[in-house]
Amino acid sequence: MGRADGAQGNGRGKATVKRDPVSKSWRKQEMKRRDMLKLAAIGAALLTTTALLTSGNAYAQDKKWKIGFSQVTTIEPWRAQFNKDILAEAAKHPDIELIVTDGEDKTEKQVADVENLIRQEVDALLVSPKESAGLSGVVQQAVDAKIPVFVLDRNVETQDYTQFVGGDNKLIGRAAGEYAVELLGGKGKAAGNVVEIWGGMGTQPAHDRSNGFHEVTDKEPGIKYLLDKQSGDWKQDQAYNIMATALRNNEKIDLVYGHNDPMAYGAYLAAKDVGREKEIKFIGIDGLPNEGVTLVNNGELTATFTYVTPGAEGLRQAIKFLNGEKVEKTITLPTQKITKENSAQILKDNGL
């Protein structure tokens, strides 16, 4: 069984991982180090009591790979699902130890988490960053310490990682744009006032979701944009406030494009609170069955697009790599449009 712990406190400071760069492979060296640890543990157990064999230490030493996962936050529904997915995958691999940390939605905390995982000499590091710039340095630090790094969902500003696993946000943005055009009257005829609520400005998904959308909607002269790049930082309450102001300032709003479902729903709630939700279409992204799909099925959101969490795939890829197989530089996860037409079926398929 994989194990999920909080960040394990080894104190702060610079990473002190030392591996001989001229040895045949660091992995062999690592195996040797682990074998020695195992022998030491067996010796200690023989000298003391058998209780040590069932203690946490002995448990960890039985594992072939120690994998660290630095998650940005656990409060958003999509992040909670992401952690659930990675833990479910970990449970299928009894030979790995998985350490999951929570960055509490703060760059500084997440940087400290990654530094801590480097100090713990994890065999592989999975990281889903708060934002690109702030996490790039520490990811590079892990790469320099010869730890294979798997970047999940949001990217960093270095290409030196082993693999990126995530959805194609540009494509999702385009699909959202195409649906918005359809809802506003169709290609060449679309007209209406659009509110776009951005995710975190320092993240690539937000930029890609916006660029993809505009690639399509900017071709429609009848579409007007009411806000200039306002970010709700992926949060429902912030999107609520942005939308409440937009509603006060604009008599006519036809469509809201939220970069994720919590923000699209926050905008919906703001419109509902002033009795205007029926005049507006709401499009979001994430499409979790118990969140976005349910909101679509209830008629609260008009559409959402699935953004599969990279939890399971990311861990599978890391294990594959640690076991000596080649992995691709990028793995792109699929998406699906969800509207009232397929929402009930999707809920049924998910036992909801």
Ligand code: FRU
């Ligand atoms: C959760 C989240 C998702 C979104 C993803 C983008 O933190 O905001 O809702 O799809 O991150 O990186």
